Amino acid sequence: MKNLLFIILTIILSSCNSGNKGLVENTSIILAPEDAKINGISLVATNHPITAAQIKPLADFNANYTAIIPYAWMRAIDQPEIFYSEDRGDWGEKSNGVTITNQLLNDQGISAMIKPQIWIRRGDYTGHIKLTKEEDWQLLEKTYSSYIMRFVKIAEEKNIPLFCIGTELDxxxxxxxxxxxxxxxEIRSIYKGQLTYAANWDSYKRVHFWNELDFIGVDAYFPMCDLKTPDPENINASWGKWKAELVSVSQKHHNKKILFTEYGYISADFAGREPWKNAPEEYGVNQEAQQILYEGLFKNVWNEKWMAGGFFWKYHAEDSRWHGFEKRFTPQNKKAAQTITDAYRKSS
Incomplete structure (x- = not known):
């Protein structure tokens, strides 16, 4: 059956660890991602231990993957040390929280991608890290490797099938x-799953290591239009340009598939103008704009052969995180939620 997601509940056989890339292991799930779209959700780490009841709505989207995102911190773009501590941050960002969240996802038939990200104080863009001294670069590398390898080891131990080695580090x-x-x-020496990297929409073309990874990862905040409420025909025309660029990069790297490591839109006026930004105060709530942009993305790229799928940005499992997000990215309790659910159902 076309685009069938092979989900086989079974005991993991030792032979599956032989390096065969055709099937990717998870604790109770074996997936063939080359034959099915990755219908993914970016999960906001919870402050407190997550429950099965909080995971259930992710399955209601017809999702088969969820990104677990443990953050680390930097003081500034010119201060190289990366800080990660099991004693700091939200429960869902700690090793135990990542492990338990993964298991609860598996219980719902959902696989995980671990996607470590860095938060720089004041929200400075991680792509603008600016260092001038060799010793500073070496400190950044040392602390970044320590942070990343912590979660690579968890991904291997728990048979998590997909790992993102970095996010928007231009x-x-x-x-x-x-x-x-x-x-x-170093990651490949211990981890048998698949690898990607989340490059920003305006920098993915110049990443030099795509041939060493399994997917070309793109945080797909491509500008779409300047209209307050987008016109579908305008969106189709905009995607024509970006599709040509994506296809070109895929072909350059031996037809490697594109994975939208993040994609999404705010539910506010002018949502297609600069899709990577939150809405300023003067923009009104506009769920229709968000819905039209999602519809345009699914119509134009989701069923392309070069498209592996992606992870919409983002989902809040805790009620306390939902309040005040009427204009922000999450599609929860908005018109776009049904659009995503239907698209994921059709591609599963």
């Missing part, structure tokens, strides 16, 4: 190619 990737090549080799 200047770091550009400046230190040898480091990234060595990091990928």
């Amino acid at each position: 200047s770091f990737v550009d400046a230190r190619p040898e480091y990234w090549n060595n990091l990928i080799k």
